[in-house]
Amino acid sequence: MNNLPQHVKIVEVGPRDGLQNEKEAVSARVKIELVDRLSRAGFMNIEAASFVSPKWVPQMATSAEVMAGIERRPGTLYSALTPNMQGFEAALAAGAGEVVIFGSASEAFSHKNINCSIAESIARFEPVARAAREHGLRLRGSVSCAFGCPYQGEVPLEAVADVVGRMRDLGCDEIDIADTIGVSTPRKTQAVMQTAARAFALERISGHFHDTYGQALANIYASLEVGVAIFHSSVAGLGGCPYARGATGNVATEDVLYLLDGLGIQTGVDLQQVVDAGAFISAQLGRKGASRVGNALLAKHAG
Amino acid sequence: MNNLPQHVKIVEVGPRDGLQNEKEAVSARVKIELVDRLSRAGFMNIEAASFVSPKWVPQMATSAEVMAGIERRPGTLYSALTPNMQGFEAALAAGAGEVVIFGSASEAFSHKNINCSIAESIARFEPVARAAREHGLRLRGSVSCAFGCPYQGEVPLEAVADVVGRMRDLGCDEIDIADTIGVSTPRKTQAVMQTAARAFALERISGHFHDTYGQALANIYASLEVGVAIFHSSVAGLGGCPYARGATGNVATEDVLYLLDGLGIQTGVDLQQVVDAGAFISAQLGRKGASRVGNALLAKHAG
Numbered sequence: 001m002n003n004l005p006q007h008v009k010i011v012e013v014g015p016r017d018g019l020q021n022e023k024e025a026v027s028a029r030v031k032i033e034l035v036d037r038l039s040r041a042g043f044m045n046i047e048a049a050s051f052v053s054p055k056w057v058p059q060m061a062t063s064a065e066v067m068a069g070i071e072r073r074p075g076t077l078y079s080a081l082t083p084n085m086q087g088f089e090a091a092l093a094a095g096a097g098e099v100v101i102f103g104s105a106s107e108a109f110s111h112k113n114i115n116c117s118i119a120e121s122i123a124r125f126e127p128v129a130r131a132a133r134e135h136g137l138r139l140r141g142s143v144s145c146a147f148g149c150p151y152q153g154e155v156p157l158e159a160v161a162d163v164v165g166r167m168r169d170l171g172c173d174e175i176d177i178a179d180t181i182g183v184s185t186p187r188k189t190q191a192v193m194q195t196a197a198r199a200f201a202l203e204r205i206s207g208h209f210h211d212t213y214g215q216a217l218a219n220i221y222a223s224l225e226v227g228v229a230i231f232h233s234s235v236a237g238l239g240g241c242p243y244a245r246g247a248t249g250n251v252a253t254e255d256v257l258y259l260l261d262g263l264g265i266q267t268g269v270d271l272q273q274v275v276d277a278g279a280f281i282s283a284q285l286g287r288k289g290a291s292r293v294g295n296a297l298l299a300k301h302a303g
Numbered sequence: 304m305n306n307l308p309q310h311v312k313i314v315e316v317g318p319r320d321g322l323q324n325e326k327e328a329v330s331a332r333v334k335i336e337l338v339d340r341l342s343r344a345g346f347m348n349i350e351a352a353s354f355v356s357p358k359w360v361p362q363m364a365t366s367a368e369v370m371a372g373i374e375r376r377p378g379t380l381y382s383a384l385t386p387n388m389q390g391f392e393a394a395l396a397a398g399a400g401e402v403v404i405f406g407s408a409s410e411a412f413s414h415k416n417i418n419c420s421i422a423e424s425i426a427r428f429e430p431v432a433r434a435a436r437e438h439g440l441r442l443r444g445s446v447s448c449a450f451g452c453p454y455q456g457e458v459p460l461e462a463v464a465d466v467v468g469r470m471r472d473l474g475c476d477e478i479d480i481a482d483t484i485g486v487s488t489p490r491k492t493q494a495v496m497q498t499a500a501r502a503f504a505l506e507r508i509s510g511h512f513h514d515t516y517g518q519a520l521a522n523i524y525a526s527l528e529v530g531v532a533i534f535h536s537s538v539a540g541l542g543g544c545p546y547a548r549g550a551t552g553n554v555a556t557e558d559v560l561y562l563l564d565g566l567g568i569q570t571g572v573d574l575q576q577v578v579d580a581g582a583f584i585s586a587q588l589g590r591k592g593a594s595r596v597g598n599a600l601l602a603k604h605a606g
Contacts, residue, residue: 185564244602292516
């Protein structure tokens with residue numbers, strides 16, 4: 001059997017990718033407490049803000065307030081989504097350590113969502129990439145629909161390689177390969193990850209898996225087998241699935257940590273503190289969290 | 304990468320192991336319809352009944368009625384749990400094709416649950432094993448707590464090897480290695496399966512995983528990697544977790560099928576029919592099913 005990585009970085013995306021997809025907007029005060037709880041749990045990287053127009057994404061309107069209010073834990077990188085230069089300027093002013101740009105591996109998704117081709121959408125980020133370099137900010141590129149698309153179905157491997165290459169050429173420090181609709185299974189996952197690794201350094205590729213079909217942990221394990229060592233996850237599974245209401249979305253951080261802990265892989269993150277942070281935000285949202293580990297540990301301690 | 308098995312047998316345990324652990328008893332009529340829907344979906348093996356004292360397990364009191372009422376699909380094996388000779392006689396009369404005996408890999412669990420040692424508990428099944436052989440019924444042995452125990456915690460590999468050897472000597476045709484509390488992770492799973500395979504033929508070993516900590520599919524994938532080709536699962540995740548109320552129990556059949564379909568592994572089972580059977584029994588129980596695939600497909604078709 002292959003050796004698995006000894007260390008894994010978990011990028012906690014709950015405060016941004018998670019809460020952005022929740023129906024109810026959460027107050028800046030609650031978001032600040034969530035981010036601070038996550039920092040204290042040990043995450044080295046938290047996606048905390050998105051500087052998009054509040055007309056498009058009202059859930060993220062308080063991003064500047066959140067970034068100003070959080071406690072900056074030394075060593076933790078706070079990331080912000082920046083769709084354009086206006087967003088970049090706001091992220092810079094807010095003290096983000098990393099800015100995130102995005103594109104799709106699916107032409108159909110790109111046209112449907114932002115009304116331009118994949119190549120055009122990446123080219124539009126050139127000014128942001130340049131500005132990030134000039135200001136010494138880290139640049140992350142996120143590739144959606146790398147394993148399948150809600151509009152076109154199959155996504156060819158060459159399309160993944162192409163968009164990863166474009167993001168590399170833009171100067172990305174890290175590139176996320178995302179299963180936006182959660183359709184992948186392990187061998188497909190390995191093929192996509194190995195394709196991405198032919199265009200970009202494997203140690204700076206991350207896997208962003210959704211648990212819509214329950215496959216996320218199997219896909220993460222399969223990714224570990226081919227050497228991927230960065231994963232995205234969302235505390236309490238925050239986020240849901242925008243393509244099937246009532247279905248599961250982002251894989252829950254607690255479940256990923258349990259897997260990694262069981263495999264003897266170091267993350268620097270304390271599971272119980274994440275479970276507590278998940279209980280906190282789930283209570284704020286007035287519902288049961290979507291993490292199986294969270295629910296099992298909370299039930300066990302209650303019982 | 305290792306080759307995975309090309310064919311997998313799924314043992315559908317929802318009607319017995321699932322419904323037995325549900326708070327509310329389900330009528331014989333509903334159980335019959337559930338079993339018939341599952342047979343038609345293509346399962347070659349369904350755990351349909353348990354001939355235990357109705358004083359202990361009132362949910363299974365109608366087992367004879369269920370076995371008499373179901374449509375026997377040619378090629379499908381209907382299994383029944385038989386704790387003793389009285390249970391065996393009832394299973395034989397009911398036309399079960401396979402009887403299931405059980406033991407634990409954990410001494411603490413054995414003492415706590417049936418007040419005797421593992422060795423004693425297996426020896427007590429000798430008359431059942433002999434009778435099964437005499438009447439040409441298939442014999443299956445189920446090993447609980449093979450990956451961890453709610454009372455003693457860790458379970459040594461030698462204990463798994465020992466109980467598997469005892470069940471082999473009793474004449475079992477198939478042996479289940481069960482993660483009763485859902486605590487395993489992939490590398491542990493592979494070590495336990497490989498230990499069991501040193502005492503019994505790998506092609507007749509099955510994996511019974513619970514999804515309490517969300518690890519079941521990762522564990523199934525890891526089991527496939529070491530050649531395990533029989534898995535238990537429960538439609539709509541019926542069963543819950545008796546050790547942590549509100550937590551997840553049996554892995555959902557729909558999720559396992561999605562994984563196997565994605566890996567190109569043949570099962571002979573039609574996913575959509577299983578999703579429909581899951582929707583049927585979940586409606587009868589008055590709640591949302593616990594299968595992520597089931598919920599995603601139902602949401603997609605509704606949306």
